[in-house]
Amino acid sequence: LPTQVIDEGNMGTLSLLPFLSDTDDEGNSAPASALSLEIVATSNSDVFDVYLDLTNIVFETIDDDVNGEVTVTIRASDGEQFSDQTLLAKVNPINDAPRLDLTGLEETTLKLGTQRVINLMALLTDVDNPANEAFITVSSDEQGAAKYNPIDGTMTLNFQTSGLHTVTMNTIDRYDSNTYTITVDVFDSYPLYVVKSDDGSGHIYVEMENTYIDQIPTANIFLTDEAPTFTVIETTWNICNEETGTCDGLYEEDLDITRSMVGWTTELNIPSIFMPDQYARPSGSTYKDYYQLSVRAVDTNGDDYKTIASLKWDILEELPAPADMDD
Ligand SMILES: [Ca+2]
Ligand SMILES: [Ca+2]
Ligand SMILES: [Ca+2]
Incomplete structure (x- = not known):
């Protein structure tokens, strides 16, 4: 059985039918469709959900980010005799851009002309690269109101005009980037x-x-x-x-x-x-x-x-x- 390579976060299906054959007691070929299939062992369950769908074997990655492989032992049986075959399935790793957890910051308020410092590096994760290899850029609809300091990983906000403002952050690794925005309500008075x-x-x-x-x-x-x-x-x-x-x-x-x-x-x-x-x-x-x-x-x-x-x-x-x- 050929090794299956399935993209990260995806599913793959292999039809086992072409690989099935049977012979009767006299050595004549018998219909393979009469064979029953069963998964008798999987080496691990933390990469794929593996199951049979009629004569297909299906591999579904357990989440969008998992990498790794599994070896599955499949048994074909005609009711009297059986044979086992192993099949290897591997995740083809796909890069994920770094992520920011902005929970609680999506909509925030800030007094006009005052400074707020947010440690973005502390909110950043990258599931497949060290987070410290990521870099961040920030911008806002008010020129210069959002500034990023790559030395300490902090963003400083300070607006000179009141009203609703948008701050955009890009998180970038060597291959890809994510874009995030937050809304800042800049007020002059309570x-x-x-x-x-x-x-x-x-x-x-x-x-x-x-x-x-x-x-x-x-x-x-x-x-x-x-x-x-x-x-x-x-x-x-x-x-x-x-x-x-x-x-x-x-x-x-x-x-x-x-x-x-x-x-x-x-x-x-x-x-x-x-x-x-x-x-x-x-x-x-x-x-x-x-x-x-x-x-x-x-x-x-x-x-x-x-x-x-x-x-x-x-x-x-x-x-x-x-x-x-x-x-
Ligand atoms: Ca992913
Ligand atoms: Ca990945
Ligand atoms: Ca990455």
Whole structure:
């Protein structure tokens, strides 16, 4: 039986029929198809799955990377007598390009302008060459944001533009290469959540008073238990009107950080954008005014926080007459 050579990661089939012959007691040839076949021994089971399929013998490599060989003993029997033959099957080794295990890194976040070092060499394997013979190249959609150091096998990421970025890595041996990509979400600030009540959903909550027409509102601002320790909190207030569609007042205030435990109170008598040294609403809010707050903060680690959407208070109601007021 001829030695079988099967490509790594593949299967091979040999028809045994041409190699079978039988003679009856008188020496006349008998039909080989009447013989029964059986695998009586295999030298090892860690390279191929070997089985008979009618008069074919099938060799399937047990995985995509295994190399080696097996010797199989096949018995042909006519019911009275048998003969055994051995068959050798070998894997034809095929090179695999080096592989990177990027589990947990496929989608990652990184703060703008900060550095992240990833040891790629520690994540690299090559099933058929020493891993240290492999080499790696890296690139990113932002020029120069991903750099590979072949001396220590590390990749350094540092982006100067926020948003989603792609980093491409090629792992190369003498014969082949694999390409991998990861997505890096580069952010400039953490989201800062400012809410209207202390319901556990925000970093900051604001209780607003005097929100009737003709009143000047007062904002009471508090940090929640969820808030990081801020070193800077900058508030920006706008007053706008839904009817006119214009925002005509702007007030920016850096909160006194020493009051973080007790909170802050700000009367929203907001300077006019259009008339210098005047207030936007000298005699209080008008119908369909709205007050808008956005906040920027920095914590003790130097991380930036920013409100994603500004919080809004609408002025729609007249001050209730004393008789209508609840006690
Ligand atoms: Ca392979
Ligand atoms: Ca291989
Ligand atoms: Ca290889």
